[in-house]
Amino acid sequence: xxxxxxxxxxxxxxxxxxxxxxxxxxxxxxxxxxxxxxxxxxxxxxxxxxxxxxxxxxxxxxxxxxxxxxxxxxxxxxxxxxxxxxxxxxxxxxxxxxxxxxxxxxxxxxxxxxxxxxxxxxxxxxxxxxxxxxxxxxxxxxxxxxxxxxxxxxxxxxxxxxxxxxxxxxxxxxxxxxxxxxxxxxxxxxxxxxxxxxxxxxxxxxxxxxxxxxxxxxxxxxxxxxxxxxxxxxxxxxxxxxxxxxxxxxxxxxxxxxxxxxxxxxxxxxxxxxxxxxxxxxxxxxxxxxxxxxxxxxxxxxxxxxxxxxxxxxxxx
Amino acid sequence: xxxxxxxxxxxxxxxxxxxxxxxxxxxxxxxxxxxxxxxxxxxxxxxxxxxxxxxxxxxxxxxxxxxxxxxxxxxxxxxxxxxxxxxxxxxxxxxxxxxxxxxxxxxxxxxxxxxxxxxxxxxxxxxxxxxxxxxxxxxxxxxxxxxxxxxxxxxxxxxxxxxxxxxxxxxxxxxxxxxxxxxxxxxxxxxxxxxxxxxxxxxxxxxxxxxxxxxxxxxxxxxxxxxxxxxxxxxxxxxxxxxxxxxxxxxxxxxxxxxxxxxxxxxxxxxxxxxxxxxxxxxxxxxxxxxxxxxxxxxxxxxxxxxxxxxxxxxxx
Numbered sequence: 001x002x003x004x005x006x007x008x009x010x011x012x013x014x015x016x017x018x019x020x021x022x023x024x025x026x027x028x029x030x031x032x033x034x035x036x037x038x039x040x041x042x043x044x045x046x047x048x049x050x051x052x053x054x055x056x057x058x059x060x061x062x063x064x065x066x067x068x069x070x071x072x073x074x075x076x077x078x079x080x081x082x083x084x085x086x087x088x089x090x091x092x093x094x095x096x097x098x099x100x101x102x103x104x105x106x107x108x109x110x111x112x113x114x115x116x117x118x119x120x121x122x123x124x125x126x127x128x129x130x131x132x133x134x135x136x137x138x139x140x141x142x143x144x145x146x147x148x149x150x151x152x153x154x155x156x157x158x159x160x161x162x163x164x165x166x167x168x169x170x171x172x173x174x175x176x177x178x179x180x181x182x183x184x185x186x187x188x189x190x191x192x193x194x195x196x197x198x199x200x201x202x203x204x205x206x207x208x209x210x211x212x213x214x215x216x217x218x219x220x221x222x223x224x225x226x227x228x229x230x231x232x233x234x235x236x237x238x239x240x241x242x243x244x245x246x247x248x249x250x251x252x253x254x255x256x257x258x259x260x261x262x263x264x265x266x267x268x269x270x271x272x273x274x275x276x277x278x279x280x281x282x283x284x285x286x287x288x289x290x291x292x293x294x295x296x297x298x299x300x301x302x303x304x305x306x307x308x309x310x311x312x313x314x315x316x317x
Numbered sequence: 318x319x320x321x322x323x324x325x326x327x328x329x330x331x332x333x334x335x336x337x338x339x340x341x342x343x344x345x346x347x348x349x350x351x352x353x354x355x356x357x358x359x360x361x362x363x364x365x366x367x368x369x370x371x372x373x374x375x376x377x378x379x380x381x382x383x384x385x386x387x388x389x390x391x392x393x394x395x396x397x398x399x400x401x402x403x404x405x406x407x408x409x410x411x412x413x414x415x416x417x418x419x420x421x422x423x424x425x426x427x428x429x430x431x432x433x434x435x436x437x438x439x440x441x442x443x444x445x446x447x448x449x450x451x452x453x454x455x456x457x458x459x460x461x462x463x464x465x466x467x468x469x470x471x472x473x474x475x476x477x478x479x480x481x482x483x484x485x486x487x488x489x490x491x492x493x494x495x496x497x498x499x500x501x502x503x504x505x506x507x508x509x510x511x512x513x514x515x516x517x518x519x520x521x522x523x524x525x526x527x528x529x530x531x532x533x534x535x536x537x538x539x540x541x542x543x544x545x546x547x548x549x550x551x552x553x554x555x556x557x558x559x560x561x562x563x564x565x566x567x568x569x570x571x572x573x574x575x576x577x578x579x580x581x582x583x584x585x586x587x588x589x590x591x592x593x594x595x596x597x598x599x600x601x602x603x604x605x606x607x608x609x610x611x612x613x614x615x616x617x618x619x620x621x622x623x624x625x626x627x628x629x630x631x632x633x634x
Contacts, residue, residue: 030618037616253611260610261603263617265590271621272589273582275629286578293577294570299354300580301347304588312592312629 003028004035007133012107015134019109022126033126036133043075043132044243047157048142049182054165055189058226059235060142061099064106066236072138073105075131077124079143079153080110107131121152122266125259128156154182155262158255159242161185161235164203166195180206184219184242187235191223217245279311320345321352324450329424332451336426339443350443353450360392360449361560364474365459366499371482372506375543376552377459378416381423383553389455390422392448394441396460396470397427424448438469439583442576445473471499472579475572476559478502478552481520483512497523501536501559504552508540534562596628 003021006014021029048056048063057078064074100106109131111123124141131139143153154160162183186207188200203221222238224231246252280286284307292298298306320338323331338346365373365380374395381391417423426448428440441458448456460470471477479500503524505517520538539555541548563569597603601624609615615623 034616034618037618038613041613256611257607260617261607264603264606264610264620267617267621268593268624269586269590271625272593273586275625276585276589286581289581290574290578293581294573296355296358299351300577300584301351301354303581304584307585308588308592312589 002032002035004032004133007032007036007130008039010135012104012134015107015130018130019127022123022130023111029126033129036129040129040132043128043136043139044159045128045139045141045157046239047154047160048140048163049144049154049160050163050187050189051165052144054163055226056142056144056163059163059187059189059224059232060140062224062226062229062232063140063236063239064100066232067138068100068103068105070236073136074107075128075134075136075139076106076108077127077131077139077141078108078110079120079124079141107134107136121156122270124153125156125263151182152262156259158246158252159184159239161187161239163187163189164199165190166193166199180210180219184217185235185238186219186221188221188223189226191225191231192228196223215249217242217249217251276307276311280307283310319349319352321349321450324349324353324447325356327452329421329451332424332447335447336444339440339447340428346443350446353446357446357449360445360453360456361476362445362456362458362474363556364471364477365457365480366461366471366477367480367504367506368482369461371480372543373459373461373480376480376504376506376541376549377457379541379543379546379549380457380553380556381417383549384455385417385420385422387553390453391424392445392451392453392456393423393425394444394448394456394458395425395427396437396441396458424451424453438473439587441470442473442580468499469579473576475563475569476501476556478504478556480504480506481516482507483510483516497527497536501534502552502555503536503538505538505540506543508542508548509545513540532566534559534566534568593624593628597624600627 003014003018007018018029018032021032046063048060050056060076060078064076067074100108109127111120111127124143128139128141141153141157160183162185164186166188186203188196188203190196191200200221200223207219207221220238222231222235224235226232246255280289289298289303289307293300293303320331320335324335335346335349338349363380365377367373377393377395381393384391417425426444428437428444441460445456445458458470458474477500479502481503483505503520505513505520507513508517517538517540524536524538537555539548539552541552543549563572597606606615606620606624610617610620
């Protein structure tokens with residue numbers, strides 16, 4: 001039985017192995033993913049994003065418990081920032097999730113933000129796909145909301161919760177118009193902290209100013225204290241409300257079209273690059289090309305043109 | 318006279334136009350860049366990176382003044398984060414730089430972090446190249462240190478200054494091993510703030526633990542108050558000291574090799590992707606491919622294989 005079939009039967013070990021193959025960039029992984037694609041689309045994907053220190057991990061942990069109590073199987077893809085400044089004791093937080101480690105209805109996978117060819121959004125969507133195929137009802141993607149790569153990750157989610165926290169920085173300037181477009185639900189976590197009212201009020205005001213068109217979803221601002229499990233049920237309810245809207249309003253059609261186009265173009269880009277690396281390995285010498293650039297004999301643009309013209313004959317261009 | 322030649326003669330308007338062409342992704346820009354490449358390599362590139370709110374813009378402004386006072390022409394490439402959470406009143410800060418706006422020896426260019434095909438690091442290095450060709454002695458690249466893209470930007474710099482600030486977050490956990498490898502010089506800015514001693518001491522301790530091999534550069538921790546122009550001259554001196562080390566120790570040879578390889582591979586990747594988009598436009602129909610994915614008739618991996626096999630005939634693979 002293929003890995004893909006095992007995953008579709010709910011085999012957790014097979015899923016873990018396939019994810020490892022994805023990480024390692026093995027070509028077999030692609031064959032398995034191909035088999036999974038038509039059998040997926042059942043999981044509801046929730047993105048949790050916000051600045052470092054907003055308490056996202058704890059919130060995800062509590063949401064996981066909440067969805068479990070409602071009988072849902074939950075997959076978690078946690079993007080661990082390896083960037084120096086995003087900081088926070090991510091690994092320490094991850095330990096808290098251990099309370100779910102004996103629960104077969106919870107599958108947690110961490111991805112590091114560095115290294116993956118094709119960027120993190122590719123690995124994230126592939127891992128989410130495997131969780132979907134494995135039978136997870138909910139897949140939560142947790143990511144620090146910085147950088148283009150992370151914005152792309154958020155696009156994979158059906159519902160995106162933007163987590164803010166009072167008193168991060170001296171003022172609310174950091175809340176820019178951008179996050180208003182990203183979020184379907186806004187969460188002021190650590191709501192017991194000073195400044196929580198102000199943060200929530202300013203968010204609400206900014207959202208009000210948007211004049212959402214009739215028939216559109218209008219995001220709410222919720223307050224949580226994840227460490228004390230306060231406000232979690234309301235958040236889960238609101239996520240489910242957005243899910244209902246998402247499925248009933250036709251939003252999902254646009255979403256799927258955009259997602260498929262993004263996946264297609266992303267895979268196209270990576271695939272061509274991989275082919276080019278193989279081509280260079282066979283027909284040229286990367287070290288020699290680079291040396292010739294170092295000696296100013298050729299510029300990188302011309303060097304690329306030379307390789308590409310050999311790789312792709314003119315008439316098919 | 319070509320744009321490239323005008324730039325090489327120090328024509329600022331031509332440089333601005335070429336940068337605009339680069340931004341717009343015009344193919345003529347590549348022809349001009351090709352001409353510039355062999356004529357560059359004279360500018361010394363300084364990377365200034367650190368979390369939002371560390372006062373990087375003010376520091377860059379002061380450094381610019383300091384280098385100007387030493388008779389150097391200075392180019393500044395400021396990466397303005399468009400990501401929602403990196404925040405900070407970037408545009409406000411930029412206004413301060415106006416004091417250099419009548420100075421022909423200063424050339425400032427802002428790049429937005431979103432949209433550029435091939436990512437920001439490509440545009441940044443191209444813009445730095447134009448500044449180099451224009452005759453700038455120093456090119457300062459200022460960027461928020463988050464995300465893979467920004468780490469790649471830092472790699473373009475000969476000398477990287479990591480700017481930290483006391484009291485960002487409750488503890489120093491955010492300072493991870495990663496930044497120790499990035500920085501050639503560490504700056505604790507806003508050094509009048511509470512906690513500055515602690516931040517500087519902890520940084521020094523972490524650096525001491527690295528046991529730099531003999532003959533390697535050992536980074537120092539400097540303290541500045543950029544708004545009051547305190548510590549700037551020392552920082553400039555330290556940058557020049559690192560420059561001397563960089564040039565005399567042979568570090569530059571490795572640096573150039575890595576940079577040329579990175580440029581070559583990055584351009585290769587983008588170029589192939591652009592060619593693929595043109596190919597699809599001529600020989601296929603993206604909307605139809607996406608629709609067929611939406612109807613689960615094909616998965617994106619197989620759809621890509623189909624296109625690529627048409628684009629690159631088997632025998633040249």
